[in-house]
Amino acid sequence: MSNPRYWRENPSRYNLIGRRCENCKGVFFPPREICPKCRRKSLGKMKAYKLTGKGKVYSFTIVHDPMPDFTLMKPYIMAMIEMEEGVRLTGQIVDCEPEKISIGMHVEATLRKLGQEGGSGIIRYGYKFRPV
Amino acid sequence: MRDVAIIGVGDTKFGELWEHSIRDIGMQAGLSAVIDANIAGEQIEALYIGNMAAGSLIDQEHLGALVSDYSGLSALHIPAVRIEAAGASGGMALREGYIAVASGMHDIVMVAGAEKMTDVTDEExxxxxxxxxxxxxxxxxxxxxxxxxxxxxxxxxxxxxxxxxxxxxxxxxxxxxxxxxxxxxxxxxxxxxxxxxxxxxxxxxxxxxxxPISDGAAAVILAPLDIAKKYSEQPIKIxxxxxxxxxxxxxxxxxxxxxxxxxxxxxxxxxxxxxxxxxxxxxxxxxxxxxxxxxxxxxxxxxxxxxxxxxxxxxxxxxxxxxxxxxxxxxxxxxxxxxxxxxxxxxxxxxxxxxxxxxxxxxxxxxxxxxxxxxxxxxxxxxxxxxx
Amino acid sequence: MMFGHNGKDVGIVTYGAYIPRFRILPEEIARVWGEDGQAMKSGLMIFSKSVPYPDEDVITISVEASRNALARSKIDPEDIGAVYVGSESHPYAVKPSGTIVAEAIGTSHFITVADYEFACKAGTAAVQTSMGLVSSGMVKYALAVGADTSQGAPGDALEYSASAGGAAFIIGREKVIVTINRTLSFTSDTPDFWRREGQPYPSHGGRFTGEPAYFRHVATCAKELMKVQDAKPSDYDFAVFHQPNGKFPTRVAQQLGFEKKQYETGLTTPYIGNTYSASMMIGLSAILDVAKPGQRILGVAFGSGAGSDGFDMTVTDEMASYNRAAAPTVKWFVERSELLDYGRYAKFKGKIVMKE
Structure with a gap:
C-alpha cells in the first residue's frame, strides 16, 4: 500500500475523527461527505466529529486464519464495537484473552500498529480496542 | 422488454485445475454452452464475463478481450466486457446479458464466469x-x-x-x-x-x-424467448x-x-x-x-x-x-x-x-x-x- | 560552565505511564539457555520483565503514556509547543516517532518535534530540553517522553532485563504538580554499552558497565546536585535512580546514604525489567502516584555512553486537586500481567526468522 493512501486517513485512524451530519445529527465513521439519510440536504454540513472511543462489543469472532500482517497475533479477537455515539466499528480487541470476550463487554479505543510494508517500508498505526 | 431464455449451458469441473489457465477454462465452459445451444460462434453478438479478481490473482485485467480471443471469436470483433461485483460478478454478468437481450440491443449473447484462484499461494x-x-x-x-x-x-x-x-x-x-x-x-x-x-x-x-479455493468457469447462452425454440428443445425462461x-x-x-x-x-x-x-x-x-x-x-x-x-x-x-x-x-x-x-x-x-x-x-x-x-x-x- | 538549571517555577504539570501486560520470568529465559535462573534472579534482582505485544512499539507506548498524562489534566493539546520522544528503540532509524505521537494526542501542527537518543537517559534529556523551552517562554507546554522496547541479544545477560514501557511528562509553569528545583547533568565519554547503526542487538562491556559507568555517573551527579542544593539524603522523602536491574539502584542508593523507605517506592525494575529510557521516569511516576504536597524527590537517570541527569523536585499543593485517578497507576500496570513462555516471547519480540 502506498503511503499517501494511508496517510490521508491518519486523523481518523489515530483519533477516531468521523463526521456528524448537522442536518440529522447522525454520526458516521469513517468520514463520508454525504449523509445517507439526508443526502443533498447534508452537502457542506458533514462536520468533523471526534468519537469518544468508548463502546460495547456488539459481536465478535476469534480469527485463526488471518491476513499476513496479523500472523504473529493469531488467534486474535475481531469485534464489531457499538460506540457511544451509536456508530459501529470493526476492530481488533487486544489485552483480552479470547475466552474472556463477550457481547456487551465495555471497551475503549487504543492506538496500535496495524501493519507494515515489510521490514523496510512504512508502519501503519491505527485504532484497536481493549477492555475497560 | 423482451422475454429472455437460456438456450445453452456449460461448465468445467470445479476444483484445483493445475493444468489449466483461465484462458483454457473460459474457453471450455463457453464452448460447451455453445454446443449445448446448437449455435455457431458467429451468432454470438456480445460476451459478458463475470470475474472478481483476475487483476490481483493473475495480474490480468481485460478479460472480455481475453476470453473472446481464446474462444476463437477474435476475428468476429464482438463487444466483450468483464463485469465485477466481488462474489456477485457472475450473477451481475448474467443480469447484464439479460438486459442486453431483453432490451433488444442484442439477440444472442454469451455470459460466462471464470476465476483462477490456485495460481497464487493460499496465504494470499x-x-x-x-x-x-x-x-x-x-x-x-x-x-x-x-x-x-x-x-x-x-x-x-x-x-x-x-x-x-x-x-x-x-x-x-x-x-x-x-x-x-x-x-x-x-x-x-x-x-x-x-x-x-x-x-x-x-x-x-x-x-x-x-x-474452498477453486478454479472453474461456467457459461450460458441467452436468446430472446421467441426464437429460443429454434435452438433448444428445452429453453429456460428467465x-x-x-x-x-x-x-x-x-x-x-x-x-x-x-x-x-x-x-x-x-x-x-x-x-x-x-x-x-x-x-x-x-x-x-x-x-x-x-x-x-x-x-x-x-x-x-x-x-x-x-x-x-x-x-x-x-x-x-x-x-x-x-x-x-x-x-x-x-x-x-x-x-x-x-x-x-x-x-x-x-x-x-x-x-x-x-x-x-x-x-x-x-x-x-x-x-x-x-x-x-x-x-x-x-x-x-x-x-x-x-x-x- | 556547568550545565544546570534553577527551575524556579518550572515543573511537571502532568504525567502518565504505560507498561505492556506481558511478562517473562528469568527462570524461563534461563531454562532455554541452560543457565541458573535462581542465580540470575537474585544476582540481578529481577523477578519478571515486561514484553510488548507484536503490535506495540515505542510509538504506541509513547502515545499511551502521553494520553494518560493528558487524561489527568485539563491541558489543551493545542497548547503543547514541543514534543520530544527519547528512546533507543525508535521504530524508524529515520523518521521521527514524535510526529506520530504529536498527531495522535492532537497537538497543533505549529510545534517543534524531535526524537532523542542517549541510551537510557534520552527521556530525561527530553525533560531538560522541555524545561529550557518552557522557562525561556518559547513554549507554554512541552511533552517529554521516555519509552523503549529494548533489545537484548538472545542468550545475552541483557535478555533477562531488557523490557518495554514508557512515561510521559508535560513540562510547564502553570499548575505544576511537581516543581523541578534544579536539574544537573554529569557526562563523560565512557563506552560501557552501545549499539552500532544497523545492528539488531546492543553490545556491552560486561562488568565495565558497573563502577566506571553506572556508579560513577549516578553517584557523582547525585552528590553534586545535593551539594549545589545544599541538601542531604535525609532531606528527601523519595529517591529514584536509573534501574538497569534491581541491584544497581539499590546499591547506589545505599552508597549515597538513602534508606529503603526512600527508594523502594520508585524501584519498579524488579517486576517489569529495565525499560531503558523510561526506567527512572516510570520509577518517578510510581512515586508521583502516592506523593503528597511538600514532599521532596531526588531523581537521577543514567544513560550509557555515558551520562546522568539529576533532578531535585518538590511536590506542590496542586497535587491535592490534581486528578491522579484519571489514568492507571504504575502499580496497576505492574500488577496486571500475563506470563509468556520463551516461545511466545521470541515470537512477540521478532526473534524468530520468518518467511518474507
Whole structure:
C-alpha cells in the first residue's frame, strides 16, 4: 500500500475523527461527505466529529486464519464495537484473552500498529480496542 | 422488454485445475454452452464475463478481450466486457446479458464466469477475498471475510438461539448434494462431526463452514424467448432479474442477522415473476460461509427470520424438501471460483428445470431461483427461472 | 560552565505511564539457555520483565503514556509547543516517532518535534530540553517522553532485563504538580554499552558497565546536585535512580546514604525489567502516584555512553486537586500481567526468522 493512501486517513485512524451530519445529527465513521439519510440536504454540513472511543462489543469472532500482517497475533479477537455515539466499528480487541470476550463487554479505543510494508517500508498505526 | 431464455449451458469441473489457465477454462465452459445451444460462434453478438479478481490473482485485467480471443471469436470483433461485483460478478454478468437481450440491443449473447484462484499461494487468498468487503476500513483492521461472517453467525446465535449444529447442517447437506454432482470440487459426504471438529477459521466458523479455493468457469447462452425454440428443445425462461446493493462495510449495517440487499432484490424479483417464495422448487444460494445460507433462506422468504437454522437441520432444504437448496453442492461442495459462481448457479438451475439433474434431480421442478452475493451482501443478484 | 538549571517555577504539570501486560520470568529465559535462573534472579534482582505485544512499539507506548498524562489534566493539546520522544528503540532509524505521537494526542501542527537518543537517559534529556523551552517562554507546554522496547541479544545477560514501557511528562509553569528545583547533568565519554547503526542487538562491556559507568555517573551527579542544593539524603522523602536491574539502584542508593523507605517506592525494575529510557521516569511516576504536597524527590537517570541527569523536585499543593485517578497507576500496570513462555516471547519480540 502506498503511503499517501494511508496517510490521508491518519486523523481518523489515530483519533477516531468521523463526521456528524448537522442536518440529522447522525454520526458516521469513517468520514463520508454525504449523509445517507439526508443526502443533498447534508452537502457542506458533514462536520468533523471526534468519537469518544468508548463502546460495547456488539459481536465478535476469534480469527485463526488471518491476513499476513496479523500472523504473529493469531488467534486474535475481531469485534464489531457499538460506540457511544451509536456508530459501529470493526476492530481488533487486544489485552483480552479470547475466552474472556463477550457481547456487551465495555471497551475503549487504543492506538496500535496495524501493519507494515515489510521490514523496510512504512508502519501503519491505527485504532484497536481493549477492555475497560 | 423482451422475454429472455437460456438456450445453452456449460461448465468445467470445479476444483484445483493445475493444468489449466483461465484462458483454457473460459474457453471450455463457453464452448460447451455453445454446443449445448446448437449455435455457431458467429451468432454470438456480445460476451459478458463475470470475474472478481483476475487483476490481483493473475495480474490480468481485460478479460472480455481475453476470453473472446481464446474462444476463437477474435476475428468476429464482438463487444466483450468483464463485469465485477466481488462474489456477485457472475450473477451481475448474467443480469447484464439479460438486459442486453431483453432490451433488444442484442439477440444472442454469451455470459460466462471464470476465476483462477490456485495460481497464487493460499496465504494470499484472504486478502483477495477481503477486497470484496471494505478493505480500507475493515480489512486493514484485521478483518477477514470469514471473520465478518463469523460475527454475523455470532449475532444470529445471540438473537435467535441458532446453534452450532444448525449452522453445521448447511455444509453437511451441501456435501451430500455435491457428492451427486460430477463437476463438483468435493464429491464426498461429510458428517456433522466433521464440521464441528474442523479446525477453526474464525470462531464459530471452521474450515468446513467456508467455501474452498477453486478454479472453474461456467457459461450460458441467452436468446430472446421467441426464437429460443429454434435452438433448444428445452429453453429456460428467465422470469425475473433483480439486483440490489447495501453498505460495503459490515460495520455500517443496521443488523448483522439480515442482508437487506437480498431482501430488496428478491422482493423485486418475486414481484416481477408474479410468484411467492413458496412456488420456488429449487434454489441455488450463496453459501460462501455456512451462516450465509441460513440468512439467505430467511431473507429470500423461504423461512421466517431465525428459523433458517432449524429448517436446515430438519432437512427442509434437502433435495425434495420444502425447497431444494444448493442441489449442485453449493459454493461449499461444488466449489467457489468467485466470478464463476453466479453463472454456475444459473447452469445448475437450468439443468434442474430441464430435468437433467441426474442423481440430484428435484422432482417436477418448475420454478428455480439463484441468489449470488458479493462480500457480506454489498451486492445481491436474484434471478428467477421457469421451465416452459 | 556547568550545565544546570534553577527551575524556579518550572515543573511537571502532568504525567502518565504505560507498561505492556506481558511478562517473562528469568527462570524461563534461563531454562532455554541452560543457565541458573535462581542465580540470575537474585544476582540481578529481577523477578519478571515486561514484553510488548507484536503490535506495540515505542510509538504506541509513547502515545499511551502521553494520553494518560493528558487524561489527568485539563491541558489543551493545542497548547503543547514541543514534543520530544527519547528512546533507543525508535521504530524508524529515520523518521521521527514524535510526529506520530504529536498527531495522535492532537497537538497543533505549529510545534517543534524531535526524537532523542542517549541510551537510557534520552527521556530525561527530553525533560531538560522541555524545561529550557518552557522557562525561556518559547513554549507554554512541552511533552517529554521516555519509552523503549529494548533489545537484548538472545542468550545475552541483557535478555533477562531488557523490557518495554514508557512515561510521559508535560513540562510547564502553570499548575505544576511537581516543581523541578534544579536539574544537573554529569557526562563523560565512557563506552560501557552501545549499539552500532544497523545492528539488531546492543553490545556491552560486561562488568565495565558497573563502577566506571553506572556508579560513577549516578553517584557523582547525585552528590553534586545535593551539594549545589545544599541538601542531604535525609532531606528527601523519595529517591529514584536509573534501574538497569534491581541491584544497581539499590546499591547506589545505599552508597549515597538513602534508606529503603526512600527508594523502594520508585524501584519498579524488579517486576517489569529495565525499560531503558523510561526506567527512572516510570520509577518517578510510581512515586508521583502516592506523593503528597511538600514532599521532596531526588531523581537521577543514567544513560550509557555515558551520562546522568539529576533532578531535585518538590511536590506542590496542586497535587491535592490534581486528578491522579484519571489514568492507571504504575502499580496497576505492574500488577496486571500475563506470563509468556520463551516461545511466545521470541515470537512477540521478532526473534524468530520468518518467511518474507
Amino acid at each position: 487468498i484472504p486478502t483477495v477475498q477481503m477486497a470484496g468487503g471494505d478493505q480500507q476500513w475493515e480489512g486493514i483492521s484485521g478483518a477477514t471475510m470469514a471473520s465478518l461472517f463469523a460475527m454475523m453467525a455470532r449475532r444470529h446465535m445471540h438473537e435467535y438461539g441458532t446453534t452450532r449444529e444448525h449452522i453445521a447442517s448447511v455444509p453437511v447437506k451441501n456435501h451430500k448434494n455435491g457428492a451427486m454432482n460430477p463437476n463438483a470440487q468435493y464429491q464426498k459426504g461429510i458428517t456433522m462431526d466433521t464440521v464441528l471438529k474442523s479446525p477453526m477459521v474464525a470462531d464459530p466458523l471452521g474450515v468446513f463452514d467456508c467455501a 422470469v425475473a432479474s433483480a439486483a440490489a446493493t447495501d453498505t460495503l462495510a459490515l460495520q455500517h449495517r443496521e443488523s448483522l442477522t439480515r442482508i437487506d440487499s437480498i431482501k430488496v432484490a428478491s422482493r423485486k424479483a418475486f414481484k416481477t415473476a408474479g410468484i411467492t417464495p413458496k412456488e420456488i422448487d429449487v434454489a441455488e444460494v450463496h453459501d460462501s460461509y455456512s451462516i450465509a445460507e441460513i440468512i439467505s433462506i430467511e431473507d429470500l422468504g423461504f423461512f421466517e427470520k431465525g428459523k433458517g437454522g432449524p429448517a436446515t437441520l430438519e432437512g427442509m432444504t434437502e433435495i425434495n424438501g420444502v425447497v431444494s437448496v444448493n442441489t449442485s453442492g453449493g459454493l461449499k461442495a461444488r466449489g467457489d471460483p468467485m466470478g464463476a459462481t453466479g453463472v454456475a448457479q444459473a447452469v445448475e438451475i437450468a439443468r434442474q428445470l430441464r430435468g437433467k439433474g441426474e442423481k440430484r434431480q428435484v422432482d417436477n421442478a418448475e420454478y428455480g431461483l439463484s441468489l449470488n452475493m458479493g462480500g457480506t451482501g454489498g451486492t445481491s443478484v436474484v434471478h428467477i427461472y421457469r421451465r416452459l
